[in-house]
Structure formats: C-alpha cells, structure tokens
Amino acid sequence: MTSIIKLLSPRLANQIAAGEVVERPASVIKELLENSIDAGATRLDVEADEGGVKLMRVRDNGKGISRDDLPLALSRHATSKIYELDDLEAVATLGFRGEALASISSVSRLLITANPTDDVSQGWSARSEGRDMETELMPAPHPRGTSVEVRDLFFNTPARRKFLRTEKTEFNRLEDVVKRLALSHFDVAFSLTHNGRALHQWRAASTRVECERRVGQICGAAFMENALYVEVERAGLKLWGWVALPAFSRSQADLQHFYVNGRAIKDKLVTHAVRQAYQDVLFHGRHPAYVLYLELDPATVDVNVHPTKHEVRFRDSRLVHDFLFRTLHHALADVRPQDQLEKTAIEPATSGATAGEFGPQSSLGLAVPSSRMQASQPFAPGMSNPGQVGEQLQHYGALHQGVGPASMASMAPESDDEMPPLGFAIAQLKGVYILAENAQGLVVVDAHAAHERITYERMKAAFEGEGLKAQPLLVPESIPVSEKEAGLAESHAELFASLGFGVERAGPETLLIRQIPVILGQAKVEQLVRDVLSDLAEHGTSDRIRTHINELLSTMACHGSVRANRKLTIPEMNALLRDMEATERSGQCNHGRPTWFLQSMDALDKMFLRGQ
Template identity: 70%
Template sequence: MNKIFTLSPRLANQIAAGEVVERPASVIKELVENSLDAGATQLDVEVEQGGVKLIRVRDNGHGISKEDLPLALSRHATSKIINLDDLEAVVTLGFRGEALASISSVARLRLTSNTGEEESGWCVEAEGRDMEARLAPAGHPQGTSVEVRDLFFNTPARRKFLRTERTEYGRVEDVLKRLALSRFAQGFSLKNNGRVVHSWRPATTQPEQERRVAQICGPAFMENAVHVDIDRAGLRLWGWVALPTFSRSQADLQHFYVNGRAIRDKLVSHAIRQAYQDVLYHGRHPAFVLYLELDPGNVDVNVHPTKHEVRFRDSRLVHDFLFRSLHKALADVRPGNEPSAQEDIGAEADTASELSAQQYSPTEQPGLSFSAQRSEPSAVAERAPSWSPTYTSAGSATSKRPSMGSPASVMPPASDNETVPPLGYAVAQLKGIYILAENADGMVVVDMHAAHERITYERMKEQQQAQKIQSQPLLVPQAMAVSEKEADYADEFADIFVNLGFELERAGPESLLIRQLPVILNRANVEQLVRDVLSDLIEYGSSQRIQQNINEILGTMACHGSVRANRRLNIAEMNALLRDMEATERSGQCNHGRPTWTQMSLAELDKLFMRGQ
C-alpha cells in the first residue's frame, strides 16, 4: 500500500483555508480586496449572525466573464500576475489566487458576475469532493456578488474556535473600517442582520477625507491630529498623526498603509515609536492614520500568507524617512500652529509651520523681557519691570525680581488693531504652579515648571548638537565579546558610532574594543548600550539609542535646572516664558510627555456659568 498519495482538491483547499480563512472577518477582507482590485467604486457588505450564517459582498467592478467563472474557484488561478516580474512589483491587494477556492472549501459559496457586455450575468458554485464548478445563468448588473453561507459547516473543529456573534461582528466591522480608510475614492456600506450600520460616501477632497477619518477613528482624533504630506527620495508619506497629548493606553488607533495595503510591520512601528520618543508619556501609544507610497518594485508584499507584513528593499532609507518626517511634524506643532488651524506639515512648508516663531522669536540673547518681544509696546508695557530670565549652562533661570503686586505690571488685553500672541498675555499666577493668561480665544493655563523644562531641554539639545558631541578616550579600552554578525555590523555602521562620539575597533572575529565614548555617557552602561544599538542596526538598519541616552541625561539636567513650583514670578517673567514657548519646538509637552498648557475658550467659560441660557 502506498504511503504517499495525492490529497483531494477539497482537502488541499481546506488546508490552504487554514492560512487565509480564520473567521468571517478574514473572508470579508479577501472578498473586498478582490472587489477593489476589480476597479469597483461602490462596495456593499452584508452579514448575518456575525458573518457565520451569511456574508454577501457586492461591487460594481469589471466583473468576470462566463468563461473565467469556473477558473475563479480554482486554486492558484488569478488574473493579477502572470510572470515573476509581476510578482516582484505587485500593485494589487490580492495575487495568490487562493481566496475563493479556500473559502468555497469550508462554506457554501455562490459567485455571480456580469462584465456588462452581456444582457445577463452568470453564477458559479463548487460542490462535491472534487469541487467541480456548476455554471448557470443569473440576472445581475455589471459587477460581482459573492455569497458565503454557513461558514465552517463541514469543518466543525474550526467552527468551535469562533467567538460570540457580537465579537465576530466587531472584527468584521474593524476589517471594513481599515479597508475604508485605505480607499477614499470608493464608497462602502455595511449591513448587519438587515440593518444598515455604516455608509461611507466616496471622499475626494481633504475635508471629505477628514470627515471619513473622523467617522471611523472618532472626531476627537481629528480634532487632535496634524495633517502631514512629505515627498522625498521617491517616498511619499501623508495622512494624519495625533498630538502626543492624544495618546492611547493601547495601540488600538494605529493605521498604516503601504501603497494602499494595510500592514503591521516591525520596522514601521519602531520608526514611529522613535519619532514620539521625546514627547510621549511613558506606557502610552501614539495614534495615527498614515499612508506610505513608493515604487512597488521596492517593497516585497509576498512574505506572509495574510499579507500583513512587507519587506522593504532599502529598509534603512524607509526607516530614516519615516522617523525624520514624523519627528519634524511633531516638532513643528507649537502654540499658534495647532491642528485646529489644519495646516499641512510638508518637506517644503517649513515657513508656514514656523509662523509663530517668526512673529515672536527670541533675540540673540538667551532670555528677554516681555516688552522686547513687541515692536510697539503699550504704555503699561513700558512701565512693566524690566526683567530678563538668564539661562545658565544647566538651564536654570535667575533674575533680580522686583516686588510682586504692582498694578502697573498687569498687562491689559491688546487693542483691536494689535496682533495677540497665540498664548496671549499673562494676568496672574495660581498657587505658584500655573500661569493664567488671556489670548484672543479666552483663557490659557500653563504649567510653569513643565513648560520651562521643555524650553530648557530643547536649548540644551541645540547647544549639544551645535558643539558636537564631546568625546573622551578611555585609558584602558573596554573589550566586549560579540557575535560575528554584530562585529560585522559594527564595521559596516562605524560612521554612526563616530558621529555620536564612539570609537569602536574590531579586535577579532567576535570581539570589539570601545576606545572612545561621549563624555556625557561616562557613567552609563556603555557595553549594554552598544549591544542595543547593534541589535537595532541588525533589525531595522538604524538606531537612535545613543542619542536617546544622551537626551535622557539632558532631560534630567533640564528638569533640575527648570523653574520650580511655588516660585513666584512677576508678569514680565511669565510673559517671557509664554513667548519662549511659542518659539520652542515640542513646547506642547514636557520632557515626560505631559501637556504644558491648555486653552479654555470664552464659549466654554460661558457654558460653565450658564451665560446666554
């Protein structure tokens, strides 16, 4: 008796189904992706009992001809690739030709289609052990409908792994939302148990796209998001990133697309995490809806059965582009340039994003008085105390402060023909912690210590970068044992270590010598740091760990050197701090990711006191 035999077509398809058909949501993903590849502009999805009883996907795409319908249910049959060149530059969402065959092997599938060239359409079903296709005429407009009933009816072991109807429907909804975010030009609808739950119209303009994003991700996301559009070196990144203050306890609001394909990629996640490193509160996760576009030949999408992962041909270039683009976008958000202004942050739009810095920029001196900020100070400003905070090398502020409480030191609102700074003018200090200011919209509350900590930190980083990293040679070089691969990467990326103040020398096939290191890291665990950097280089082709360690030390110094709580400031001191915030990158968050200021509009204040009701 033979020990090796050929599997039946149905059993082979059921095994393949284990990779692509996990639950109703994965069926809908495959079917909707086929509809999008067919050029559909409207996609209607209907489910019953969470998709276990019924899944119906209908589109108005190109349709499938009568001759091709039986082939559509065959394994490894596709219209999307023909040769290896097509596979190396895939532009469609699907390409393996397994989905319909796999689904029909574990459910009752009926496929009806019309190319529009005939008066009626045709429908096909696959039945029996050999899954023979049965063809019959059927009325149908141009496009395709796929009806899937009784999922896993013939594989009860798989059906037992399904969750409750509510859970399965929630996953269906999540999948369709991700697909609706990937294609703004298409309309989508979702009907659950006979009731229309979602209907998203095609969105071609940016306001329409933002409306769809708000419908899917929530209006709070759009209210706290910055639109980015950056094109450089054959790569384009566009979409929306949320401010660090709109962080999440889970990574549940992160959508990233590569050439329209939703992916979950370690390299992408690492680059985005590093971009938020300096501004995100510990343990929190950023929120974003981002789209990366590049030459299809520079990304391999055929690396995972579910097509959730990709491989970039130049991973270091992509990682660096994502990190630098998002790092700059977040840095450019400061008072006067909030998301509500809906300003795009792009590679060529630096002047727009630095509007407030141009209008209220500090002079050559480290600190300045409030009256020096304005070209035409009012009479009251001229009578205000002439105080200028002086920032020492450690970032602390010192001053000779006059006595508090002089009526002349309180700044009145600006006249109608005078530009009011984004953070307005200080009017008081509360409990030695908060600065209360008045701007054109209402009241601004500033956390004094948090704001000054960010200002001091950014200045220290600028000084450190301008002077380049100070290094010191070790009297006795520190030897460390590494793998041969790690030693090879230390040689290949030696320039990265040199630029950051390290000098590494290869002492053997599996050993390195640390001959020089940055002065500021003389007390750090240098060997572990080098190992972590090499690990990043091997995994992502890039690393920011050395700079992060330096920044952590500068952040600690800035925290200790900043103005402390319960220190009394006069009006001039408070206004100087507000002007510095407007000119400082990332001034919306302190070094630990906490917000530094908040705005209360006049309408919000009126509501508190029921004015006008």
C-alpha cells in the first residue's frame, strides 16, 4: 500500500516557513536588522530599490560570520543564540528561532558576505537562489561585519508577489521598521537609502539630549515639545521614556511605541494600562502618544508567543499592568502649568499646552475645542447628591474674596521672575475666557473647563478621604455566571471589598451581591460586576468600578462649576489661576478638553510683523 504521508522537500518546507516570517520587504528588513543588532553592530546601513522588492541590502559592523558557519547560517533552525531549553525560557536577543535567513533565501536571490576578523582579505560570501539548501561559497573581501543582499523578492513564488502593494506603500512599511528599531537602540547608528537617495542618517546617541534629538527626528519635533520624560524603577521593573501631554492626543493610534527589553511589541495588557492612565484627561475618541521602554528579567516574559514576535506574555501580568498604570498616572497627574511653560522657554513660538491634532486653529493660532460642553441640565434622576460625597465640599463660591480690585496694582511683580506661571488676569472675554498676562505673553483660560477640573479633583480627594461608604442590599442580588467567573470573583474578593462591594460565591456558577457603594445606588450592578470579571480574566485587574464612580463625580463637578457667561471679577479670575497652578491635571477638563493656551510675545510679534 502506498504511503499517503510524505516528508516535505527542504525547499517547500522553507517556503512554507517563509509564509510566517516573510510577508513583505519590511519583514525581511526587520529580520536582517535584528540579526545585525544581536551580532553587536554599532552601525547599520540599509539600502532598498523599488520599495525593497528589487533589492534590499543591510550592512553592519558586527562580529561577522566565519567561512565554516556561512552554509549553516542559511540552514533552517540554525542559530548561535540558544542551545537548550533554559535559553529559550530567558531569551535576551531579538532573534532566536534560526529560520529567518533560510526562509528569506527560499523566496529570493540572497548573497551574504561576512568577515569575523580585521583582515579585509579574510571575507567570504555565500549565495543561495531559492534552491534546495544549496549554497555557493567564494572568497570576497569585506571589513569586519556582515552584508546581506536580497534581490528579486518572491521571484519564484509569483502568487505571493501579487499581494504586495505599491512601491511607495511597501517602502513606507520598510521605513517604519527601520524607525522602530532606531527608537529602541540609541547606541546604534542607522542610515537608510531608497533608489539611490539618502533619506535618513541617525548618529549613535549616548546622552539623554542626544536620545531626545533622535526621538524628535523620528516622531516629530512637536511630540518632543509636548512630551514628559519618565523614569521609574520598582519591584524588578523599570519604565522609562517619553509620554505626550494629553492635549497632544492623536486621531489614530499611530504614535505609540512600546518596547520590552528592546523588542517592539503590541500588547493588549500594555495598551489597556496606558489607556487607563490617560482616561481622566483624554478627549473622547482620541489616542495618547508615547515612546516607552520596559525593562525586566527576560525569564519573566515569554517572547515566543507569536511567529512575528510582536506579542509577549508576562509571567505576572497584574504586576506589570499596575506598574505601568501607576507610573504613567502619577506622571500625568504631577504636570503643572509651570512644567508646560518651561518648554516654551526653549521654543517660544510653541504654546504651553499645544493642541496637537486637537482641533482647528483660531485666528490667534490657538487650538479651538471641537465642541463646548453645555452644563445647564439638572442632575440625572437617582444620582447621588454632591452632599453625599462630603459636606465639607463647598461650591467654589466667592473665590478668594479677600483680594479686592483696589489691591490689583500691588500684585504686579517687579520682574518676570516673580510672575506666577499663569500670570495675572487682565480681562474676561464674552463671559467665557479669562485673559491673563504672564512672563511669556498672553494666557487664555476656559473658565468653566478649568473650574470643572479643580472641582473634580477636590471631590475625588474628599471622596477618597471619606472612603467608599457601602450600603447592604435588603435582598441580595443573585447573578448567574460561568464557573471560571465565579472562581475569579472568589479569588478577587478583596478587590471588590476595597471598592465597597460585597460579593460572595453561592454555588459553582452563582454569585451573590450583598452590598454596593452608596454612590452606585442607581447603577446597573449586575452588568458592572460582569464587566469587572471580564477585565480580570483578560488583564488580571479592573478599573471599571473606580471609573464608574469617577464618571459620576465628574458629572457632579461639571454641574457645580462656573457656567459660561458668568461675569467674574479680577480677584475671582486670579484665584482660579492660582488654583489651576496647584491642581493635578489642570491642563485638561474632566472630558479631556484643554483648559488653557499660551500665545507667546514672539508669536504675537510675528503675527503683527513687528521688527520686520
């Protein structure tokens, strides 16, 4: 009887493997550059023709490959990076599977030239053109390092070639790969040439200033002008990098770079933690921008989850999530107007709280919010009264009435050094905007948005101080759940209790809700608990309850804040400016809209052609 199970030929096996590794020119460049970085290269030169389809060439100054190792380098699952199982469980290199060169050579005409010595004459090259593991070795002068040349991608698999996009699209993706790697390895110099035209030259960076220069070149000067530098190390985890101010939000998630031990990843847990850190300050539908680096023990993260190595799995996902969230949450909360204005001292023409892509520009060059929230409707039926949050919270009211208009002349400082960050009020425009003069120029403040944030932060602080008051239910609410969800609720009982919920397991697939927070008396408790369990299953933690409470406090703060068209006195306006300077997240209202903008004197002079 004829056997129907047969071994694949080496060529076919390589081409099947190429389907996982080689999708387009960009994936070839990624594999080649990662190999070069793993080889200790400090300089990488990348050339491409016709989007990389006709030619891709990567040259490095790494440790090179010996003559005897060249044929092995083109074999499947041949690598110098791991030797046993323990190595796989603590991968510290970008590449490790050993199938990249074999897969690439099976669908292209590949030439690799290398030299592990300082003697140029000791170089050798190996050529492979989609054949069955056949390589041609020949002497080839080459300095220390390796050059890989890939020509005619998919020349022997035309069906795959049909799926490639236009030359411009393919090159843009290739360029993105080079940029991502340049962002993660500052100690390596990069160059990129396309169709004979030099496009990028990035020198190796060692200082923070040099690193920020490279980030600005790749992500744009506007990003760096609106970015905060963070660096925190705790519990074996280190997070450092740059996060953009909320006002520099994006319409798409196109400026988000996250690296784990130097490897670029896209991870749901990371995205959720970052999003949660921005939730109180980000305008609806907008996306944060960041370039962040997480460093941890390689043994605590599995990078062998996906063929493209874009995804990872953390051993303690909850620890990582909480660390990311708390670090970024505190970094954003600590920003004050003074911090934003310090950036304008470097670049006077840039506003202290720029809009990024926030909205259209007004005639003054100030970003205009795309919509204005009208806070005139009454409290929603069944919503907790602000008095329940804490009777000590008073309406903003007189606004520091101790300062009278007659004393305003004495408030003017003798020099700009004595001027408060947001300066002193000089007028109110249309009952909506406060106009103030500071050391840099003109500050425009949305009075309602600013007061809303101040009131909201005070309500949150008072609420935290009083604690979450809980009320027992006269009749416990029974919720049918899966056995897995019941187990999650049981193991996270302390989390529910800390948020005012009494949740206990009443059976293999049943939960009982015995008490809830007073402020959530009118909430849909069953759906909220189910959402929390869903978060726990996916992320190991949940902020649903806290978010729901904050949404209620935010609404209360909005209704209790200064309304548009209310005339404020000069002392009232100045009191609001001083409170903004002392309040967390005062650069945005509760809905993520900016609260103030700066128009510098330099910008005003240019607008009116002064000195020209």
